[in-house]
Amino acid sequence: MMSYTLDKEYIRWILEAKKPETRENRKVKIIEIILARKKNLMEKIKRLETERLLLEPMTINEAPFILELYNSPNFIKFIGDRNIKSIDDAENYIINKFLPQFERLGYGNFLIKLKADEKKIGSVGIFEREGLEVHDIGFSFLPEFEGKGYGFESAKKLMETAFSELGLKKISAITSKENVASQKLIEKLGLNYLKTIKLPDDDDELLYYEIENIANLLQK
Ligand SMILES: CC(C)(COP(=O)(O)OP(=O)(O)OC[C@H]1O[C@@H](n2cnc3c(N)ncnc32)[C@H](O)[C@@H]1OP(=O)(O)O)[C@@H](O)C(=O)NCCC(=O)NCCS
Structure with a gap:
């Protein structure tokens, strides 16, 4: 049930994101969805x-940490440069790479x-x-x-x-x-x-x- 609700929300966000909107508004929507997802995940994952x-x-809260970790010398040397240069980049990485798999x-x-x-x-x-x-x-x-x-x-x-x-x-x-x-x-x-x-x-x-x-x- 919960994932159905989230899917609907996600689709709504994608549709709305195509409309001309300010970046800030989009960010608020992303955070709302992330919080809903976070609640869902917290119930499911130990x-x-x-x-x-x-x-x-x-979670998305760890964007500053991901920015630091993914730019550590040994991470870049042995794993690769994921091109995460800002908190925004790190948030996007968490949203696109980590959260969908958790869900x-x-x-x-x-x-x-x-x-x-x-x-x-x-x-x-x-x-x-x-x-x-x-x-x-x-x-x-x-x-x-x-x-x-x-x-x-x-x-x-x-x-x-x-x-x-x-x-x-x-x-x-x-x-x-x-x-x-x-x-x-x-x-x-x-x-x-x-x-x-x-x-x-x-x-x-x-x-x-x-x-x-x-x-x-x-x-x-
Ligand atoms: C690779 C990495 C994850 C290892 O984690 P770690 O916490 O340092 O490893 P541990 O301390 O648990 O050590 C496990 C074993 O690895 C070996 N080891 C750890 N660091 C080592 C080093 N610098 N050189 C040689 N062997 C090493 C040891 O044999 C150790 O076993 P032992 O304690 O019985 O001697 C860590 O060094 C790291 O974050 N590196 C940068 C990112 C990276 O390369 N990630 C892996 C990508 S595939």
Whole structure:
């Protein structure tokens, strides 16, 4: 029911957005829809918790954090430049890339916060990606929070939840040949290297890993 209401609202917004309107009016409408979606998502998607970390679905409120994270040197070097240069760009990225997948599948990109002081330190997510049949896990941290075990702690929790509660049969991971930290983390999480691949519109050859849900393996 809720998603029907949201779809109707979304269509109304798209139709109205075609009319000549000021940018501010459009922004107010976007925020209204995002808040409705957020409420819907919050009812549907769990927050996750580990010994040191809180994982929350990424919302439009995190645009300033996404702007900072996605412009971190190692993010640009190893993942790529997503061309997010302003809060507006970051909001659009969250609206277009993260929220639709959360609505469709019930999982996506999670903000990672330290339990101790609620400091926002990074993100971990399971993504539907063009060119990959199996949804992949991805992570990134602000520079000062790399190498402290947060990658393993957050990704392990998300993978366990994906297998035990979200019903995923397999999870993949991709990384570049140069990204040794990421390769180590992926292997520590139990994924197995299978092959090199290229994604659409990307010339780089990437390393491809997979892990199968143990419950799925036992059924075979
Ligand atoms: C890759 C990344 C997510 C790893 O997260 P992390 O929190 O630093 O990783 P962890 O501290 O949990 O470490 C997990 C394992 O990775 C290895 N590792 C971590 N950092 C490493 C480094 N700089 N060099 C070599 N190995 C490293 C260690 O073997 C570690 O296992 P150990 O603790 O048993 O020794 C993080 O470095 C990062 O944000 N990098 C920039 C963005 C990025 O490249 N994301 C991945 C895209 S595919």
